[in-house]
Amino acid sequence: MRSTAYGQGSAPSVVDRFGVWLSTMAVRRRANFDGKRVVDFGCGYQATLAREIIPRARHVHLVDLQLAEDLKQLPTVAATEGPIETVLPTIPRRSIDVVMCLSVLEHLEYPQRVLDGFHRILVPGGLALINVPSWRGKWWLELSAFRLGLSPACEMDDHKRYYDPRDLWPMLVRAGFRPKAITCARHKFGLNTFAVCRAEEPDEIGGSPITG
Numbered sequence: 001m002r003s004t005a006y007g008q009g010s011a012p013s014v015v016d017r018f019g020v021w022l023s024t025m026a027v028r029r030r031a032n033f034d035g036k037r038v039v040d041f042g043c044g045y046q047a048t049l050a051r052e053i054i055p056r057a058r059h060v061h062l063v064d065l066q067l068a069e070d071l072k073q074l075p076t077v078a079a080t081e082g083p084i085e086t087v088l089p090t091i092p093r094r095s096i097d098v099v100m101c102l103s104v105l106e107h108l109e110y111p112q113r114v115l116d117g118f119h120r121i122l123v124p125g126g127l128a129l130i131n132v133p134s135w136r137g138k139w140w141l142e143l144s145a146f147r148l149g150l151s152p153a154c155e156m157d158d159h160k161r162y163y164d165p166r167d168l169w170p171m172l173v174r175a176g177f178r179p180k181a182i183t184c185a186r187h188k189f190g191l192n193t194f195a196v197c198r199a200e201e202p203d204e205i206g207g208s209p210i211t212g
Contacts, residue, residue: 002107002158005064008045016151022188023102023131024049030196031127033057036097039121041084041114042104047071049102061096063087085110088117096121102131103192106159115175122199128177130195132163137191163193172197 033053039061040050047062054060054077061078062071072079080087084104099118105111118128133141138159145151161167165184172182172195181198188194 002154003065005045005066006042006103006155007048008066019103019188020048023192023194024052026131026187026194027100027102027129031098031129033098037061037095038098038100039063039091039096040100040102041088042101042107043067049100061091084108084114088114088121091117091121093120094123097123097126099126099128102129103133105130105132106161106163109160111161112171112174115171118197119176119199124199124201126199128195128197128199130168130172130197132168132193133159134164134186134191134193135162136164137188138162140191165193165195168193168195 027049033056035056035058037059038050038053038057040047040053041063043050043062043064045064045066046068047064050060050062051071054074057076059076059078061080063080063082063084065081065083067079067081071077084101085108099122101114101118105114108114115130118130122128141151141156141159145153145156165186169182169184172184173179175197176199177197178200181200182195183197184193184195186193
């Protein structure tokens with residue numbers, strides 16, 4: 001079990017910063033955070049992307065194993081240190097507008113349980129934004145980390161699996177997201193898979209409540 005968050009104790013490499021920038025661009029294109037309740041699972045020690053969102057959002061919940069002290073002092077931020085699998089069940093059902101989980105799912109032992117939890121906590125019409133490395137990305141990540149020394153080897157050694165769209169899409173459906181509400185495709189030159197999942201409004205499923 002790892003005990004530190006991404007970016008804790010060392011600055012991200014140039015390769016890592018470029019990857020974060022690409023993910024940030026993808027998130028900006030797909031979600032509006034103005035006045036929203038947002039949770040960022042595995043946000044990283046410095047919560048780089050979330051810092052950009054905090055001034056616009058109604059409330060931001062940051063979750064990672066360790067978080068920078070200044071984040072805990074912000075009035076519209078809840079900063080929770082701990083494993084995602086432990087924190088997620090404590091978040092009330094249908095209480096979140098936007099869930100972010102970027103480059104995190106590949107580190108988890110039981111990713112399906114976490115995806116199930118994302119569906120549970122989203123309000124009807126809420127969005128889950130999920131980024132994971134693909135099987136093509138595995139080759140580049142391991143080259144960068146193990147041979148070129150451009151990325152932290154400990155991060156790659158912590159990976160449990162990789163996801164192409166055909167791997168991630170069925171898991172999202174099992175979590176409760178309807179196929180028509182899922183966009184799941186390659187990005188970052190095919191090195192990652194990015195999914196946008198919308199929790200359906202009640203009238204979109206025959207007027208019955210979403211059970212999660």
